[in-house]
Amino acid sequence: MTVQDNPFRIRPPSGKARRGPPSVNAEEKILDAAEFVFGHFGLRGATTALIARKAGVAKAHLYYYFEDKEDLYCAILERAMKEWAHDIDSLDTTADLRTVLRDYIHRKVDFSRDHPALSRIYASEIIAGAPFIGDFIAKVSTPQLLDKMRMVDEWIAQGLIRPISPADLFFCIWAMTQAYADFASQMAIMKNRRQLEQPDYDAAKATIVQLVFGGVGLVG
Amino acid sequence: MTVQDNPFRIRPPSGKARRGPPSVNAEEKILDAAEFVFGHFGLRGATTALIARKAGVAKAHLYYYFEDKEDLYCAILERAMKEWAHDIDSLDTTADLRTVLRDYIHRKVDFSRDHPALSRIYASEIIAGAPFIGDFIAKVSTPQLLDKMRMVDEWIAQGLIRPISPADLFFCIWAMTQAYADFASQMAIMKNRRQLEQPDYDAAKATIVQLVFGGVGLVG
DNA sequence: GCCAATTTTGAACGTTCGGTCAATTGAAAT
């Protein structure tokens, strides 16, 4: 089972209108807890007991909303990909070239800062060979990349930027921005801090923008 | 137990001269198998049974050379850090500035291509918060980084390159080069290939060099 | 207050996995 095999994963289990508890939905509590636990221990390292305890429900209750552990994991991935697309890839490409690039980089770094668990889950999934989101990447992410590559090729053809491999340009931007989520612990150690703070993310943005702008021949 | 707590991990179990099998050492077979399996499934996902089968020895035999699963994992990390330091961080810093930077980037990409399993293990370890190599990073890697940062500051002071945050410059170089190991599966999917080939790595090198050189104001 | 449907849980089950141990093998030393 992969992410997009079951597009209606998020469901009120069945039938009539909701009659459940008046306060908050247990399903969201479970999803939040799962995001945290999966983000810290990975798919195989996370235990259903830990997720249930973090969510404040009985372990068996997970299986009321989700078929099994993998199903819950896929739900997290799906939510991650949606937030991803919503926060980031809805980019106004009609604006000034510099603005487009700078905003894109800033949004990616902000996402790394605000959703480190999601970034780690995504990275772990890719490192493992994308067993659950390979199809999603092939059918959703790849067309988005091809769009962006055409945009860059356009810029090159118009002489607005220096020639560069568009695919590798985006791979590098993703790598740098994502690193400030995945490798944050290493960076914090090396900077002799407990964790990265806002000035660190500001410096990250500035450096990445400087590298990209310089690499494609744009002045700051 | 962390990596450097036990500097004598690699050992002929004890005592006299080796009297064992004439052919190859079982310990290396186990290490190679463990590198492969840990690289594919992570610390918690890898099973001792799989490692033993891949190594062609009985499961119990793992515990003749290593205390437990974590000990074996640390041995892999230790070997990775050593190869790392040997292959990469032994860099002739007296050469021409462009040569130093370009060689450094090329070596990192080559390492990603030649040791993808080690790169993945290292990345997973960092993503998990560096529980086993945190001390190593703090006491060994950080001084090396500080050396490199001083070198960059020197270059800036001499007006050889544009001002830039030295720490973030190296973080970005690591991120980009490491991505061509960790995210290779994603890149392959997006390029509609089975796996990355030599031309892909050549393009990666060229793009990273272009970004770094452009970012610090060096001409290609 | 009672009923029906939904939501929640405690306890248990079968499996998997890390780790142990006594026993066996095999090569050198005598």
Add this chain to the structure above:
DNA sequence: ATTTCAATTGACCGAACGTTCAAAATTGGC
């Protein structure tokens, strides 16, 4: 040939884990 000790193994154990299920609790409708 016998001894000796490192090298190797199959069988086993206890704990942890994912999953199931029947029962209990909670909610809304009448």
